[in-house]
Amino acid sequence: MEARIDKIKQQLQSQGYKLTPQREATVRVLLENEEDHLSAEDVFMLVKDKAPEIGLATVYRTLELLSELHVVEKMNFGDGVARYDLRSDSAYHHHHHLICVKCGAVDEIMEDWLTPLEERLAVEYNFKVHDHRLDFQGICHRCNEKEAKESADGK
Amino acid sequence: MEARIDKIKQQLQSQGYKLTPQREATVRVLLENEEDHLSAEDVFMLVKDKAPEIGLATVYRTLELLSELHVVEKMNFGDGVARYDLRSDSAYHHHHHLICVKCGAVDEIMEDWLTPLEERLAVEYNFKVHDHRLDFQGICHRCNEKEAKESADGK
């Protein structure tokens, strides 16, 4: 974890930015919640535990900055708030979501399924892909299992 | 076009809703601009030509209603506004976007590339897919061609 923070510090410094205590606290929250897709408000509340004096505007500014540096990915699931995800090297470009319409959970899958499609896009549409995003809406394995269990119980 | 409006009228009526003049004007704007991905504000301004007395709130309410009925698809490209797309039967479920990071254009491709992946999701992740969304960010064919031309001109 410290190694990853150091790396982000270097990324910031190479562009003339500082890793201030507020930014570090924000990054730590993202690191500690890598599984989730936190909104700015979520991050703000978690950061407040570490640094109670921080302002929401600073969180927004930090997330925006990290987003520009491609340290986090800013995304939008259509619920009116932007969500932010730490972008580990291996996740880069191979990062899809399974969004459960029943319980709201967002799971990630890290397989790289789209490279062949991107090649087709270049050839057939003359479109040079920089990045992509693939989300599936449906019923997650937890809800499927729960339902299977309930109907087995004769419910 | 009238046939499609009739169909939407039936969809509304089957749920107890009416196709009012305002709603019809809104649907017509969507039909006439099927290639685009209009924001609520865009729709509002276009609808005003047909029905100047309409209010923005009505447009929002109409788009929301049509969205619930799956007549339009509400989506979000990360620029802070929701965009709405008429959902033709054939487009249903096979509707991907090519978003140009240079000029901002959003093109659509209608191929069905994901069915095999959805089968894998069901088997490997026990995830039952209802819908999906696939967006590519990159450079569109227009920008690619323009750039090719400019470098050919020795620019």
Place this chain on the structure above:
DNA sequence: TTAGGTGCAAATCTTTTGCAGAAAG
């Protein structure tokens, strides 16, 4: 006549910005 619809204005919610002071090199 009754439920559904509408326009308007006000309210709400997320995100951004201006500014004066604080921190870091």
Place this chain on the structure above:
DNA sequence: CTTTCTGCAAAAGATTTGCACCTAA
């Protein structure tokens, strides 16, 4: 010192809501 950063409060934008009136079965 000078640039970058911060917190606060205000502003901005998109969307939603309350309400009184309207309209069609």
